[in-house]
Amino acid sequence: MNPYVARLCQLASQPSRRIIGLMSGTSLDGLDVALCRLTGHGAGTRLALEQFRTVPYTDATRARIRTVFAREQVSLEYLTLLNPWLGNLHAAAIRECLREWNINPADIDLVASHGQTVYHAPRHQHQRPDFDLNATLQLGDGDHVAVGTGIITLSDFRQKHLAGGGEGAPLAAYGDFLLLSSPDEERLLLNLGGIANFTYLPRAGQAAHTAFSTDTGPGNTLLDATVRAHRPGLQYDEDGRLALAGRVHEGLLAALLDHPFFAAPLPKTTGPELFGVAYLAAAQQHSATTALGLEDTLATLAELSAVGVARAVRAAFGGQPSPEAVYVSGGGAHNPALRAALQRHLPAARFATTEALGVLPDAKEAILFAVLANEAVASQPVAIGQGRQRVPAVTMGKISFPG
Numbered sequence: 001m002n003p004y005v006a007r008l009c010q011l012a013s014q015p016s017r018r019i020i021g022l023m024s025g026t027s028l029d030g031l032d033v034a035l036c037r038l039t040g041h042g043a044g045t046r047l048a049l050e051q052f053r054t055v056p057y058t059d060a061t062r063a064r065i066r067t068v069f070a071r072e073q074v075s076l077e078y079l080t081l082l083n084p085w086l087g088n089l090h091a092a093a094i095r096e097c098l099r100e101w102n103i104n105p106a107d108i109d110l111v112a113s114h115g116q117t118v119y120h121a122p123r124h125q126h127q128r129p130d131f132d133l134n135a136t137l138q139l140g141d142g143d144h145v146a147v148g149t150g151i152i153t154l155s156d157f158r159q160k161h162l163a164g165g166g167e168g169a170p171l172a173a174y175g176d177f178l179l180l181s182s183p184d185e186e187r188l189l190l191n192l193g194g195i196a197n198f199t200y201l202p203r204a205g206q207a208a209h210t211a212f213s214t215d216t217g218p219g220n221t222l223l224d225a226t227v228r229a230h231r232p233g234l235q236y237d238e239d240g241r242l243a244l245a246g247r248v249h250e251g252l253l254a255a256l257l258d259h260p261f262f263a264a265p266l267p268k269t270t271g272p273e274l275f276g277v278a279y280l281a282a283a284q285q286h287s288a289t290t291a292l293g294l295e296d297t298l299a300t301l302a303e304l305s306a307v308g309v310a311r312a313v314r315a316a317f318g319g320q321p322s323p324e325a326v327y328v329s330g331g332g333a334h335n336p337a338l339r340a341a342l343q344r345h346l347p348a349a350r351f352a353t354t355e356a357l358g359v360l361p362d363a364k365e366a367i368l369f370a371v372l373a374n375e376a377v378a379s380q381p382v383a384i385g386q387g388r389q390r391v392p393a394v395t396m397g398k399i400s401f402p403g
């Protein structure tokens, strides 16, 4: 028997596994590395986050990724080169973290590697009648991560979700359901990354089929792009200072909201392919706000993100009262301008961060992939939200051996 197959069998029957979850999202701020101890599986999964670090991307790395990121036309050669290059980069980041944490790679059971999304193409976005399917592409080849770390690696999680009928995202529903369902409370888990999304969790043990997650529209992506364009050298509006100094421009906001994505049924997904600078420029043209100051533009974009969330929440609950408890994660949780706008648009919500549930908000998405790998190895397809909400019951992640 292949010794790695034997190792996998052994891992599957262990009471707990030590798994490194990796996530690098649409903001391109860096690679999140979460070392998780996961005990049990399925509804019995328990998490202990042993270590967490974001390994920042250098400007040169960001520039390389941006050469293809969310672009319809790219050099196929460049894309081909980036795939193993990112795999090697992510492997090096793991080695660096393990050295810093003084942990031997042999003491890690698995790596769960999301890779870098470079293009997301759900049907409603690509609108090509000759391709009746959803698609998404993550780079950072898993074999390179496995060989570069010596650790069995699961990667490319989104393809199975597509194959099972989903849009390849958001995958948050699975991990949120397994880790954060509560018998006492209905919850919304709101992640404010480049793109914002939320997971609805019914009370644990009740109506699991109603759990689902959906993107809601831009989170930080347009805010970041606007700051970068006006203030070269800055990556984002730290603590929302610029946005808080501005006023919402109703004309620009209306032009931004005049897009079918906001009225489309749930669940839905999107990316910077849609919510990019061209979309913002078109809305500025329509509302004659091309000369609007940076602060007012940022205030309006923060409002847009909050309205996107609020509309999706209202659509999900058809005007019925929605869960009061909203737990926020992702980089946008650090932005007071975004949080204030959310509170205005969801006045009945009680906001806290996922820290209140014992999950470090910045680490949540990386943890999610560790949970998915744990399920793939030790459990069965997670059966939640089947049918109407299109959360396919599948196990996700392709397995790469280090040798």
Ligand SMILES: Nc1ncnc2c1ncn2[C@@H]1O[C@H](COP(=O)(O)OP(=O)(O)OP(=O)(O)O)[C@@H](O)[C@H]1O
Pocket (backbone or CB within 6 Å): 024, 025, 026, 027, 028, 029, 191, 192, 193, 194, 195, 196, 219, 220, 223, 224, 235, 236, 237, 238, 239, 240, 329, 330, 331, 332, 334, 335, 336, 365
């Ligand atoms: N102190 C802060 N003030 C304002 N914004 C912040 C702060 N810290 C982080 N952010 C925002 O969070 C972003 C990073 O968020 P995060 O790491 O959650 O994104 P991501 O994982 O790349 O996104 P996605 O979930 O869409 O893939 C930054 O680009 C910035 O917009």
Ligand SMILES: CC(=O)N[C@H]1[C@@H]2OC[C@@H](O2)[C@@H](O)[C@@H]1O[C@H](C)C(=O)O
Pocket (backbone or CB within 6 Å): 025, 026, 117, 120, 136, 168, 169, 170, 171, 172, 173, 193, 194, 195, 196, 197, 215, 269, 270, 271, 365, 368
């Ligand atoms: C295609 C893709 O990479 N989507 C990301 C992105 O970042 C936020 C949002 O858009 C979400 O749909 C997803 O990531 C999280 C981890 C998810 O799948 O739940």
